Amino acid sequence: MAKRTALYDRHIAAGAKMVDFAGWELPIQYPTGPKEEHLIVRRTAGLFDIDHMGQIMVSGPDALAFLQRMLTANIAAIAHQQAGYALMCYSDGAVVDDAFVYNLDSQYMIVANASNVGKDERWLRWHSRPYEVTIENISSATHMLALQGPKAAAILSALTGDSSSINLAHHACQKLELFGTTIILGRTGYTGEDGFELYMPVEQAVCAWDALIEAGKPFGLAPIGLAARDSLRLEPCMPLYGQELGPDRTPIQAGLGWAISFSKGNFVGRDALAKERLEGPAEKLVAIQMLDPGVPRHGYTVVHGLEAVGEVTSGIYSPTLDAFIAMAYVPRRLAAVGTEIGVSIRGKARRAIVVKKPFYRAPVKS
Amino acid sequence: MSSITIDASCHYAQNHEWIRIEGDVAVVGISDYAQDQLGDIVYVELPQVGDQLAQGDSFGVVESVKAASDCYLPVSGKIIAVNDQLESEPELVNSDPFGEGWFVRLQTSDPAQLESLMDAPAYATFCEQDN
Numbered sequence: 001m002a003k004r005t006a007l008y009d010r011h012i013a014a015g016a017k018m019v020d021f022a023g024w025e026l027p028i029q030y031p032t033g034p035k036e037e038h039l040i041v042r043r044t045a046g047l048f049d050i051d052h053m054g055q056i057m058v059s060g061p062d063a064l065a066f067l068q069r070m071l072t073a074n075i076a077a078i079a080h081q082q083a084g085y086a087l088m089c090y091s092d093g094a095v096v097d098d099a100f101v102y103n104l105d106s107q108y109m110i111v112a113n114a115s116n117v118g119k120d121e122r123w124l125r126w127h128s129r130p131y132e133v134t135i136e137n138i139s140s141a142t143h144m145l146a147l148q149g150p151k152a153a154a155i156l157s158a159l160t161g162d163s164s165s166i167n168l169a170h171h172a173c174q175k176l177e178l179f180g181t182t183i184i185l186g187r188t189g190y191t192g193e194d195g196f197e198l199y200m201p202v203e204q205a206v207c208a209w210d211a212l213i214e215a216g217k218p219f220g221l222a223p224i225g226l227a228a229r230d231s232l233r234l235e236p237c238m239p240l241y242g243q244e245l246g247p248d249r250t251p252i253q254a255g256l257g258w259a260i261s262f263s264k265g266n267f268v269g270r271d272a273l274a275k276e277r278l279e280g281p282a283e284k285l286v287a288i289q290m291l292d293p294g295v296p297r298h299g300y301t302v303v304h305g306l307e308a309v310g311e312v313t314s315g316i317y318s319p320t321l322d323a324f325i326a327m328a329y330v331p332r333r334l335a336a337v338g339t340e341i342g343v344s345i346r347g348k349a350r351r352a353i354v355v356k357k358p359f360y361r362a363p364v365k366s
Numbered sequence: 367m368s369s370i371t372i373d374a375s376c377h378y379a380q381n382h383e384w385i386r387i388e389g390d391v392a393v394v395g396i397s398d399y400a401q402d403q404l405g406d407i408v409y410v411e412l413p414q415v416g417d418q419l420a421q422g423d424s425f426g427v428v429e430s431v432k433a434a435s436d437c438y439l440p441v442s443g444k445i446i447a448v449n450d451q452l453e454s455e456p457e458l459v460n461s462d463p464f465g466e467g468w469f470v471r472l473q474t475s476d477p478a479q480l481e482s483l484m485d486a487p488a489y490a491t492f493c494e495q496d497n
Contacts, residue, residue: 017405028432029405029431033405033406033460034405034406034431035406035408035431035457036406227405227431227432231431293409293411293453294409294411294429295408295409295429295434297434316431317408317409317429317431324408324409346427346434
């Protein structure tokens with residue numbers, strides 16, 4: 001039976017359609033609908049129950065050295081009260097998980113994908129023996145919310161009564177007294193908009209949700225489901241484990257070389273990734289836009305002429321662009337922007353073109 | 367269920383298409399129940415004007431955020447018009463499924479086929495049982 005978050009009753013009361021996602025019963029959408037929910041986040045702000053995500057704390061004298069070994073990014077460059085994106089890889093360079101790493105007090109918090117939390121914890125523990133570290137999976141005790149959109153900072157400020165959240169830098173994080181408890185606040189997110197992710201004891205989840213919904217009312221804040229969460233992350237080309245990333249894909253193929261530091265020292269997968277970077281990956285993740293209409297869905301074949309050359313990893317109707325877009329793996333020779341390809345939709349090859357990433361970037365505030 | 371509209375002037379197929387007879391022309395679309403189940407419609411693939419189709423033939427595809435669903439013709443006929451507006455505004459299927467969200471108009475070849483379809487009260491029962 002799927003697990004329910006502390007906010008299940010709130011979602012039902014709001015008229016949400018629930019689905020099973022990674023073993024959790026979560027809202028796929030509210031009566032507003034995925035298209036409008038998506039647009040609300042781009043225009044105003046949305047609130048997401050993302051309690052299915054996991055949080056693993058790593059602390060101890062060897063925490064930094066350990067995480068340097070386990071993650072691709074230079075963790076030493078993630079300063080105190082900062083967060084950064086990194087991947088954990090197998091020794092062949094394929095991805096165990098992608099994650100955000102928060103550096104707070106004398107602990108690191110790894111925020112992991114829902115489908116990978118158990119695997120990540122085992123992977124970390126298995127490699128931790130030579131290190132003096134403490135690993136604690138606090139996922140079941142922690143509730144995670146996301147507040148995303150141009151009005152997110154204003155809403156949070158209305159709640160805190162000060163401008164500390166507006167002043168929190170991009171990817172910075174801090175502990176904060178809110179909702180009658182200590183929360184972790186990060187200026188992070190998975191939508192391509194400005195926004196925050198909030199971590200609190202699960203006992204405060206309902207109180208936090210209610211307070212945010214209330215504070216957000218004058219701004220037009222709406223609760224947002226998983227369908228919109230997916231279209232929101234695809235427009236800025238943010239990868240999803242299980243689609244763009246997996247145990248058969250490397251960060252080099254996925255275009256995530258920027259999240260790898262080859263100069264920081266050894267880490268699991270370094271040699272394989274260095275080799276792949278030198279030789280060039282056989283396949284690359286590209287952004288494609290349909291020229292003929294139709295939704296290019298996950299698993300659909302990418303064709304070039306009569307040849308099947310690749311597969312769509314994620315595809316949607318994009319509400320922001322009013323276009324059909326996707327990400328797909330194609331052979332390196334077809335990865336150049338402007339390459340004309342096709343996607344097989346219901347047995348027919350429909351025309352598409354490789355475009356520049358990302359499809360969408362939030363306008364910079366002046 | 368109470369918020370779902372069932373147009374009394376239509377007949378209904380088991381796959382939730384509706385058909386309304388206007389003289390010797392029939393108009394076909396998908397019901398309010400169907401659009402509610404499908405969610406936001408993002409694309410509707412329609413046949414060509416002139417296509418001759420039989421009862422039960424797939425005449426189009428409705429793409430929602432979650433999935434693509436085939437639409438089956440409730441009666442045989444020749445397509446005489448398709449709703450071009452749906453290309454730029456597929457959301458009309460959600461907002462006005464029995465009106466502006468129509469899919470095709472056809473010249474029916476066998477009016478007796480209507481008898482194999484559900485009338486509005488029968489369709490209401492059918493939808494309730496579906497739940």
